[in-house]
Amino acid sequence: MGSHAKAAKLASAFLVNLKGNEMKKVVAVLLISLLTACASQTKKSDAEVEDKSAGAKPATEAPRATTEAAPTLNPLTDPNNILSRRSVYFEFDSFVVKDEYKSLVGAHAGYLRSNPNARVLLQGNTDERGSREYNLALGQKRADAVRYAMTLSGAKESQIESVSLGEEKPRASGHDEASWTENRRVDIRYQGE
Amino acid sequence: MTGIIYAFPRIPLKVILMQVRLRRFYSYAVVLFLWLAGANAYATLNIEIFGGGATQIPIAIVPFAGEEKISQSITPVVAADLQRSGLFRLVDPAGLRPHEPVEVSYPDWVNRGAGALVIGSTTILAGGQVAIRFQLLDVAKQEQLMSYAETVPAEQLRAAAHRIADMIYEKLTGDVGVFSTRIAYVVKQGKKYSLQVADADGYNAQPVIEYTEPIISPSWSPDGTKLAYVSFENKKPVVYVQHLATRARKAVANFRGSNSAPAWSPDGSKLAVVLSLMGGSQIFLINADGGGLQRLTQSSGIDTEPSFSPDGRYIIFTSDRGGSPQIYRMPVTEGVSRSAERLTFEGSYNVSPRYSPDGKSFTFIHRGGGGFNVAIQDLATRQVQLLTDSRFDESPSFAPNGRIILYATEIKGRGILSAVSSDGRTRQQLSTQAGDIREPAWGPMRRLQN
Numbered sequence: 001m002g003s004h005a006k007a008a009k010l011a012s013a014f015l016v017n018l019k020g021n022e023m024k025k026v027v028a029v030l031l032i033s034l035l036t037a038c039a040s041q042t043k044k045s046d047a048e049v050e051d052k053s054a055g056a057k058p059a060t061e062a063p064r065a066t067t068e069a070a071p072t073l074n075p076l077t078d079p080n081n082i083l084s085r086r087s088v089y090f091e092f093d094s095f096v097v098k099d100e101y102k103s104l105v106g107a108h109a110g111y112l113r114s115n116p117n118a119r120v121l122l123q124g125n126t127d128e129r130g131s132r133e134y135n136l137a138l139g140q141k142r143a144d145a146v147r148y149a150m151t152l153s154g155a156k157e158s159q160i161e162s163v164s165l166g167e168e169k170p171r172a173s174g175h176d177e178a179s180w181t182e183n184r185r186v187d188i189r190y191q192g193e
Numbered sequence: 194m195t196g197i198i199y200a201f202p203r204i205p206l207k208v209i210l211m212q213v214r215l216r217r218f219y220s221y222a223v224v225l226f227l228w229l230a231g232a233n234a235y236a237t238l239n240i241e242i243f244g245g246g247a248t249q250i251p252i253a254i255v256p257f258a259g260e261e262k263i264s265q266s267i268t269p270v271v272a273a274d275l276q277r278s279g280l281f282r283l284v285d286p287a288g289l290r291p292h293e294p295v296e297v298s299y300p301d302w303v304n305r306g307a308g309a310l311v312i313g314s315t316t317i318l319a320g321g322q323v324a325i326r327f328q329l330l331d332v333a334k335q336e337q338l339m340s341y342a343e344t345v346p347a348e349q350l351r352a353a354a355h356r357i358a359d360m361i362y363e364k365l366t367g368d369v370g371v372f373s374t375r376i377a378y379v380v381k382q383g384k385k386y387s388l389q390v391a392d393a394d395g396y397n398a399q400p401v402i403e404y405t406e407p408i409i410s411p412s413w414s415p416d417g418t419k420l421a422y423v424s425f426e427n428k429k430p431v432v433y434v435q436h437l438a439t440r441a442r443k444a445v446a447n448f449r450g451s452n453s454a455p456a457w458s459p460d461g462s463k464l465a466v467v468l469s470l471m472g473g474s475q476i477f478l479i480n481a482d483g484g485g486l487q488r489l490t491q492s493s494g495i496d497t498e499p500s501f502s503p504d505g506r507y508i509i510f511t512s513d514r515g516g517s518p519q520i521y522r523m524p525v526t527e528g529v530s531r532s533a534e535r536l537t538f539e540g541s542y543n544v545s546p547r548y549s550p551d552g553k554s555f556t557f558i559h560r561g562g563g564g565f566n567v568a569i570q571d572l573a574t575r576q577v578q579l580l581t582d583s584r585f586d587e588s589p590s591f592a593p594n595g596r597i598i599l600y601a602t603e604i605k606g607r608g609i610l611s612a613v614s615s616d617g618r619t620r621q622q623l624s625t626q627a628g629d630i631r632e633p634a635w636g637p638m639r640r641l642q643n
Contacts, residue, residue: 121428130565131544131558131587132409132632133454134511134518136430137467137474137495140451144472162469163429164451168407175606189428 075111076190082107086188088146089181095141097149105146108188109153112160119191120155122146122162125169127180132166139164139186146186250365253284253307258292258314263323264347267315270354271361274372274394278362278596279619294328294337302332309338309365321347329361339364351396369594375636376599377401377411377420378610382628388422390437390636393592395623401435402442412455413636414481421445421455421464432466434481445483456499456508457481458525465489465499465508476510478525488529498545501525503552509536510546517541520557520570536570539577543568545588549595549615556580556589556598556615567600569615580617587631591615593638601631 075081088101097105112118124139124146143162151157172179252275260266275281284307291297292314302310313327326342341360345353352373359370372393380387386408391398402408406425413420414434421434430453432446446452450469454476457464461481468477476490476499489508490496495518498511509522515535520543523533537543542560549555552572559568559577564584570577580598589600595615602611608631610623623630 123429129585130542130560131498131511131518133467133498134495134544136409136451136453137497140469140474141495144469161429161449164469164474165407165425165429166409168409168425 076193083111088142088186088188090142090184090186092180092184095138095145097145102149105149106153109150109155112150112155113153116156116159118159120150120160121189121191122160123169123187123189124162124164124166125171125183125185125187126167127183128167128170128175129180130167132168136164136166136168139166142184142186146188249280249282250308251282251284251306252309252311252361252365253286253302253305254311255286255290255292255313257312257325257327259317260315263315263317263350265350265354267313267325267350267354267357268311270351270394271311271358274355274358275362277394277621279614279621280362280366294330297330299332299335307332309361311361318344323347323350323353325353325357327357329364351392355392355394368596369638371592371594371597371635371638374593374639375417376610376633377413377636378601378630378633379408379411380628380630381407381608388420390420393635401437401440409632410454411632411634412457413634414457415459415461415637417637417639421457423453423455432464434464434483443483445481446479448486454497454499456501458501459503459505465501467497467499476508489525490523490533491529491531500547500555502548503550509548509555511544518544520544520546520555536572536575537577547590549591550593551595554615556591558586558589567598567613569598578617580613580615581611581620583611586611588633590633590635592635597635599633599635601633 075083078084082104085104088097088105090096091098108120112120122143124141124143126135126139126142140162143164147160147162150160167183170179170183171185172182254268254272256266256268260268272283276283284305287305289301291312293312297310297312308331310330310332311327312330313325316324318324322344323346324342324344326340328340329338330336331338339360341357343353355372358372362368362370362372374393375390376393377388377390380389384405385403386406387403388401388408388411389398390401401420402424404424404426408425409423411420411422418438419434419436421432423430423432430451431444432452432455433442434445435442445464446455446466446468448468448470451474452466452468454467455464463478464481466477466479467474469475470477471488473493474495474497475488475492476496478487478489479485489499490510490512492512492514494513496510496512496514499508500510501508505525507522507524509520511518512521512533513519514521519535520537521533521535523530536555537557540559540561542565544558546555546557554569554571556567556569558565559579560566561579563582565586566579566583567581567586567589568577568579581600581602583602585603587601589598591598597612597614599610599612601608603609608629610630610633612621612623613619
C-alpha cells in the first residue's frame, strides 16, 4: 500500500507538470507503471532502471513502452527514476544552480551523453514581479546556467536548446512568496514530449 | 523577476515625487462599452479620471441638431474625448439648444461659466450618409474660432467624432490631438490570450490574434499598418510581424533560443530584437521581413527592451551590465558596440524605457520603496519625475503627442490599463469587467481615416 500510494503521488505530481496534449501520450505509460508497481510491490533502484535503458533505447521511442513489460520502462517517465524529475528551482534574483540539483542535472547530462540522438529543451521561468521582457532575459540566464552545467557533465551543446518563458507561464498562479518560489524554475523537456 | 527587491541602497533620491493629486477634484466614471469583436460579448470599459490641472478649459458642448436620429450621436464622443484629456471641464448647456451661431446668446454662456462653446448639426442624406457641421465659438470674445463640415458613411460616425475632438483640442490647446489614434494590448481571459487593437477611447476593439499561449510586447510599425509581437505558441518566444488589414503574419525572428522585445526603427525598415542566439540576451537588428541579421550590443549580461530615438540614431535599452538593471543609450552604427552610456542612477531597478516622440525624454519603470512606478527622465537635465504611486506598473508607452503615457497596472490581482499625463497631473483607469489586460502600446498618428 505504501509504495502504491507513493507511486501514485509521484505520478500525479508528474502529471501536473504536463500539458493536455502531452498527457494523453504519457497517461498510458504511467498507468502501466502504476499497475506494475502495485503488482510487484517492489521498488527498483534508480541505477538499475537507468542502466537497463540508457544507451539501448533512444528517448524518442518512449511511447512504445506502453505495450511492453516493465523492464523496458522509459527512464524519462518512470516516476521512480531521477530522470522523471524535470524542474530545477532557483533562489530569488539568482541564476546559480543550487547544489541540491547537481545530481538531477548530472543525471540528465548522463542520459544525453548516452543517447546522442536525444534533444532537450530547457525552459527558464521567473516570478511575476517586474518587467516582462527583463524577466524573459532572466529566465534565459537560468536556462543557460542549467545548459552550462549539463555541458560540463558531458552533454553536447547541440543536444540542448535553452529558452525562456519569463513570467508568462507560471505553474503557481498566486501572488505570494509560495507561488513566486514555485515559479523561479527551469523545466527540462525532451524532444517529442 | 527576481531580484533586487529588498536591496535598495539608501541613496537620497533626487527623484521629484510629483504631486500626484489624488484629491479627486474631478472624479468621473464614464461607462463605455467595449465590443469584443468575434466573441459577440460586451464588456464594460470604465474610465475613471483622477486629478486634473488647475487650468482646465471650461467648454459647453450642445447636442447637435438631428443627432438623436443617427446611429451614433456625435457630441457624447467629443465630450468624453475632451474630458479624458484632463485639459477640459464640461459645462452643462442646461436646456439651451442653439445650433446656429445666430441662435447663440453669449451672456447666457458667460453666466454658465463656459469659455468655449460647440454647436452643430447632423443631417441624414439620401443613401444613408451623414452630413456633419459644427462651429467652435469663443464665449468671451463672442467670435467664431472655427467652422467645419464633412459628410461620412454612418459606420464612420465615431471616427468623425474623434476628428472633431482633435480639431477642438488643437484649436484650444495648440497641441496635437490623439483622439483618432489606436492602442494595442493583450487580454488574458481564462486560458485565452488575445492581442487586440482598439480606438484610443477603448471602443471598437478588434482581436488581431488569439491563442492559448502567451503573447507579449506588441509594437506598432511607424505607419500603423503592422504590429510586431512575441508569441509563445511554439514552446518558446518567437517574434512575429502581422499586417492588420490582411492579417497575414510572418515569424521574423525565430532563431535558436529566445526571440523577443521587437522595436521598429522610425523609418519602418528595421526591427531591433533581443536574441539569445549567441548567448545571453543581446540586441540585434533585422530587416522588417526577417533578413539581414546584425548584432548591436555585446555584453556579458542582459541587454533588452530596445527603443529607437525618433531620429533613428540611438537606442535606449535595459541592461544589467553594471550589476543591476539600468537604462543605457548607444548610437546605432554599423558595428557591434561593447560600450553604452548609462542614463539612470537612482535605485537598483530601472527598466522598460521608451523614447518620447520629441526625443527629449524617456519614460520607464522605476522600482522605489513603494513598488514599480512609471517615471520620466529628461535626457538633457537628467531630472527624474515619478508619475504614479501604484504597486505594479509595467510597459509604459507615449501617446504620439507626448502628452499622455499609457501603462499597465494591477488592481486586486487583475491587470488593467491606466494612463497618466506626462506632467503627472491627470490619471485615468481603463478596465474591462472581464479578463486581465496587459502590455499596452499606443499607436502612431492616423490622420487619414479608412
